[in-house]
Amino acid sequence: MSQAGNAARGNIPRGSGPEGDASPDDLLNIVGLRGGYAAADEIVKGADLRVAPGEIVALIGPNGAGKSTLLKLVAGLLRPSGGSVRFKEREIAGLGAPAISRAGLSFVPQERNVFGTMSVAENLEMGGYLDGAHAKKRMAELYERFPMLADKRRAAARTLSGGQRQILAMAIALMNAPDLLLLDEPTAGLSPRAAEELFGTILALNEIGVAILMVEQNALEALTVAGRAYVLAQGRPEHEGRAADLADDPTVRDLFLGGKAAPMLARSDGESSNREMGNNT
Ligand SMILES: Nc1ncnc2c1ncn2[C@@H]1O[C@H](COP(=O)(O)OP(=O)(O)OP(=O)(O)O)[C@@H](O)[C@H]1O
Numbered sequence: 001m002s003q004a005g006n007a008a009r010g011n012i013p014r015g016s017g018p019e020g021d022a023s024p025d026d027l028l029n030i031v032g033l034r035g036g037y038a039a040a041d042e043i044v045k046g047a048d049l050r051v052a053p054g055e056i057v058a059l060i061g062p063n064g065a066g067k068s069t070l071l072k073l074v075a076g077l078l079r080p081s082g083g084s085v086r087f088k089e090r091e092i093a094g095l096g097a098p099a100i101s102r103a104g105l106s107f108v109p110q111e112r113n114v115f116g117t118m119s120v121a122e123n124l125e126m127g128g129y130l131d132g133a134h135a136k137k138r139m140a141e142l143y144e145r146f147p148m149l150a151d152k153r154r155a156a157a158r159t160l161s162g163g164q165r166q167i168l169a170m171a172i173a174l175m176n177a178p179d180l181l182l183l184d185e186p187t188a189g190l191s192p193r194a195a196e197e198l199f200g201t202i203l204a205l206n207e208i209g210v211a212i213l214m215v216e217q218n219a220l221e222a223l224t225v226a227g228r229a230y231v232l233a234q235g236r237p238e239h240e241g242r243a244a245d246l247a248d249d250p251t252v253r254d255l256f257l258g259g260k261a262a263p264m265l266a267r268s269d270g271e272s273s274n275r276e277m278g279n280n281t
């Protein structure tokens with residue numbers, strides 16, 4: 001299996017996948033989703049969002065907009081109070097996290113996404129508990145994909161660097177062989193270099209067919225990697241479109257991207273950046 005960062009990328013390819021209106025072929029199709037932490041306090045207020053097979057979709061927006069809450073509602077950590085979440089043409093709203101995970105949707109939360117005192121290997125075993133029959137084979141594949149994890153398989157997860165920990169968190173989610181990976185701020189707290197490497201890893205996972213819905217604070221970077229994006233404000237997506245268009249949209253720039261272009265991300269062709277992606281290890 002190829003690793004994202006092994007070859008330096010002159011142009012970061014965007015996630016693949018079709019564009020246009022929602023279709024019955026969507027992998028994930030969310031309509032009118034509502035919910036929060038208490039019945040009286042709705043955080044997500046009628047969200048519509050979709051992910052096609054093989055797409056990378058970014059979800060950006062200000063702090064407190066409800067991005068993490070939306071992911072938790074989709075992954076079954078919170079019970080929606082209304083709306084529909086269809087995954088692989090099946091209604092999953094209200095099913096609960098284990099059943100949703102078993103259906104092929106894995107969630108990497110923003111925080112506490114590894115077991116710090118357990119070894120890397122034990123963390124992966126925990127990720128594979130839903131499908132014990134395939135766990136050994138999947139671990140071997142993940143060690144091949146991420147040699148860093150193989151080198152550190154006996155090390156406690158808390159001894160990993162921030163970037164290594166995020167790789168482990170994603171690898172735990174991949175033990176479930178998901179069709180769709182929900183990532184909540186995978187690059188939070190990472191150095192720019194480590195964040196680039198992680199974006200490279202995300203692209204590599206997408207290249208082997210895993211669709212990705214990611215929440216990101218690094219909005220410009222996320223819009224470089226994603227094919228489509230949503231801007232969430234006050235509990236529902238207010239802007240939706242091709243990531244390249246949103247990155248160039250003056251309203252979006254003013255509201256969420258600090259209003260100015262990032263020089264390193266300036267696109268000459270309207271499609272891709274000129275940055276190099278580094279290695280994962
Ligand atoms: N565990 C919780 N219990 C109660 N309210 C919560 C909880 N977590 C978040 N909230 C509230 O839900 C709202 C949305 O929070 P959420 O974490 O979804 O925002 P976010 O868009 O992910 O923000 P950030 O960019 O800071 O991660 C906030 O008003 C927050 O206070």
Ligand SMILES: [Mg+2]
Pocket residue numbers: 067068069110184
């Ligand atoms: Mg959040």
